[in-house]
Amino acid sequence: MLFARFLRAVSVLLLGLAFLSTVTPAQADARTDAAAVRVLRYDASRAAEFRSVVDQAAQVWNAGVTNVRLVAGTPADFVVLADNNWPRASVTGLGRGTIWMGRQATSQGYYPLRIATHEIGHILGLPDRRTGRCTDLMSGSSAPVSCTNANPSSAERAEVEANFAGFAPLVEFDKLYVDSPDAAALVPAP
Template sequence: MTITFVLGLAFLATVSPAQAGTAAKATSGNATAVRVLKYDASRAAEFRSAIDQAAQIWNSSVTNVRLVAGSPADFVVYADGGWPRTQPTSLGRGTIWMGRQATAEGHNPLRIAAHEIGHVLGLPDRRTGLCTDLMSGASAGTSCTNPNPNAAEKAEVNRNFRGFTPAVDFGRIYVDSPELAAQ
């Protein structure tokens, strides 16, 4: 019993606090460290709660990335009068603008927030028109309120954070407007 206790203490002494705080998940038999992304929604005005809820949706949907409010932020969220848009600058980093024009026309703020965060997580627009596809965006119409990524979108984000090349174009601004949704 004394040997077990001493070995336990030796193990704890060799693990740094940073290592102890890093979560690991088993994915297909391989341990993958969870990447924590901090976001700043302090300038998101009335959309702040939608951003926080969307972050929780992504947290419950994917296994190797976790979104937390904090600074320094990996991505920042603003509110403005235009259409919702995101400029991912690298995987997990960028700027989101929650546009009031979309909500004024009846689009769901939580779906918008989850969709825009999807761009930061490496997902491009896919204008399928299907409400089950989060990245279909405005092409699903104003009656669609689904804020949840589908199985393929979840798997793609998990792959992105395991080192695969994301399909999103970094540096490009993704604008989700009805005019673009019709294309």
Template sequence: MSIAFALGLAFLAIVSPAQAGTTTGTTAGKSAAVRVLKYDASRAAEFRSAIDQAAQIWNSSVSNVRLVAGTPADFVVYVDNGWPRTQPTSLGRGTVWMGRQATSEGHNPLRIAAHEIGHVLGLPDRRTGLCSDLMSGASAGTGCTNPNPNAAEKAQVTRNFGGFAPAIEFGRIYVDTPELAAP
């Protein structure tokens, strides 16, 4: 019995150091899994570069989600002449429509793209009127060009993909029209 115990301790001594090296900036002993989400912006017409830039903004803002262009896609981006909107079907999945009506009225396409991707990442609209709040959408006005999520929005996406329930209703279409934009 003591030989088995000694062999067990020796095994633990050999295995434990290797496992200790699997941390990726999270709490010791736990590795952060990065969820890769593929998006298809091939039907986003003139908004293709805004979608790609917005994906890079999110990639530099959160560490447990990585957005990459590709198919089969987790979310698809289209363009039409209406208002921008998103229908998240589950966390990281859904459909985005980049509506030309918002940009024709002066709203920034990169901010719109980052905002709509925020819905796919589990963020609801927050009509605060603050330009520093990405999810304030059109309530921040046409002069707001900030495409970056704030600290609270980044933290919420990190929590969403860390296993917490997102504060968004799946299946609902989120439309950011001026009528809805009043704080």
């Protein structure tokens, strides 16, 4: 199963790179305009002090992908809440679920914008990767506390594009993704 996930991730990456290398910017713009953009509404009204950070994270994703657009509004496809635990996401389907912006991570120095962008990544179909690299958004808390990179890598953006183009996402639905340093031992590596 681990090897199958690896092959799937590699194929999504290669497909994304192949698309990018065969399309001129003008053609890409025309295809983007012609293709249906999936609009996902999110409700951050109960995200307390994280509300503006969630809006910023949505803009990070909007700047990085073309076939999905995140907008604040209701009825919501996903909701964002604040609590005193670790950040986490419950993904019920592609583009659907609940995010908790946990204060435990921010009290330990983790960057709120990176947390919000990472958790939205789960909603967009990305699993935890726990590579420990700051350049990988989905490495989450396995990256150093000092990491402030809130931008998805080109591979992560390509994977989201593929997810919303009809490819099966690698994220498991109806699973709770907890982003704490202790969770790294509990979550199997992809």
